[in-house]
Structure formats: structure tokens, C-alpha cells
Amino acid sequence: MQHLKNIKSGNPKTKEQYQLTKNFDVIWLYTEDGKNWYEEVNSFQEDTIKIVYDENNIIVAITKDASTLNPEGFSVVEVPDITANRRADDSGKWMFKDGAVVKRIYTADEQQQQAESQKAVLLSEAESVIQPLERAVRLNMATDEERTRLEAWERYSVLVSRVDTANPEWPQKPE
Numbered sequence: 001m002q003h004l005k006n007i008k009s010g011n012p013k014t015k016e017q018y019q020l021t022k023n024f025d026v027i028w029l030y031t032e033d034g035k036n037w038y039e040e041v042n043s044f045q046e047d048t049i050k051i052v053y054d055e056n057n058i059i060v061a062i063t064k065d066a067s068t069l070n071p072e073g074f075s076v077v078e079v080p081d082i083t084a085n086r087r088a089d090d091s092g093k094w095m096f097k098d099g100a101v102v103k104r105i106y107t108a109d110e111q112q113q114q115a116e117s118q119k120a121v122l123l124s125e126a127e128s129v130i131q132p133l134e135r136a137v138r139l140n141m142a143t144d145e146e147r148t149r150l151e152a153w154e155r156y157s158v159l160v161s162r163v164d165t166a167n168p169e170w171p172q173k174p175e
Contacts, residue, residue, distance in 0.1 A: 006032035115165035126157040
């Protein structure tokens with residue numbers, strides 16, 4: 001199974017490569033140990049999954065056909081076409097770590113960023129419910145149920161705004 005690490009662009013190494021670059025603007029890609037991507041791509045087996053991952057081991061592309069890849073700035077590994085490996089996708093939620101495809105392990109900073117995003121989504125959702133209810137109250141058109149709902153959503157909005165995203169505990173959403 002192939003494992004080509006840290007593929008980067010480089011200068012042509014032969015006269016033929018130089019001519020191809022000059023005539024067709026070919027970009028040559030080489031692994032960290034000097035292997036030519038365009039030669040190595042033919043060594044991948046047809047019945048395997050090819051995974052492209054970044055410097056943080058996060059999977060950024062998956063294919064069965066290595067010739068469709070442009071791996072510049074990444075690494076490419078070949079893994080068996082088994083159920084465990086087919087579950088992965090290129091959503092950023094999977095990684096290639098210690099020779100295996102695994103669910104992504106998020107750093108504390110990444111978890112906090114996710115919580116910040118979640119907080120913004122929840123606050124936006126609360127505001128979209130609160131605005132028409134506030135309007136109904138302001139225009140003396142609100143029912144008792146709408147007034148109760150408004151208060152519940154406003155309380156929820158305040159509680160969400162106070163969530164510590166370093167250690168989030170989300171309040172229950174009103175019904």
C-alpha cells in the first residue's frame with residue numbers, strides 16, 4: 001500500500017520534464033522523499049481507497065482513482081476498501097492517524113470555536129422567534145400564549161448569551 005507524504009511542487013528534474021513545463025506549464029509534484037507524484041500515481045492498486053490528508057492528519061479528499069487527485073500540499077495514503085474506511089468522508093470530521101481512518105479528535109481551541117458557532121446559531125434562532133412576538137406585544141395584538149412564549153424565548157436567549165464556550169452547557173430550548 002502506498003503512502004506518499006508531504007507532496008509539494010518542485011522544479012523539473014529531467015530535460016523531458018523541463019520541456020513539458022516549458023511547453024505546457026506542467027507543475028511537478030514530489031513527495032518529501034523525492035518521489036515523482038506522476039510516476040507514483042500508477043503504483044496505486046485499483047481496489048483500494050486513496051485518502052488525501054493535511055498536515056493535521058485531517059482527511060480532505062477520498063477517491064478510488066488516484067489519477068483524479070491534485071495532492072499538492074497534502075499527503076496521500078492507500079487503505080483497504082473495507083466498511084470501516086468507507087464510512088469516512090471529506091467533511092473535516094475524519095482523520096488518518098496512526099495508520100488508521102478515525103473520527104477526528106478536536107483540539108480544545110477547535111471545540112471552543114465550534115461552541116462559538118453553535119452559540120451564534122442558537123442566538124440567531126432565538127432572535128428570529130422573539131422579533132415577531134415582540135411586534136405582536138408592541139402592537140397590542142399578542143395573545144397570552146404569545147406573551148408567555150416571548151418571555152420563555154427571551155430568557156433562553158439571555159441564558160445562551162451567558163454560555164461559557166470553553167465549557168459549554170446549553171440551556172433547554174423553549175417549546
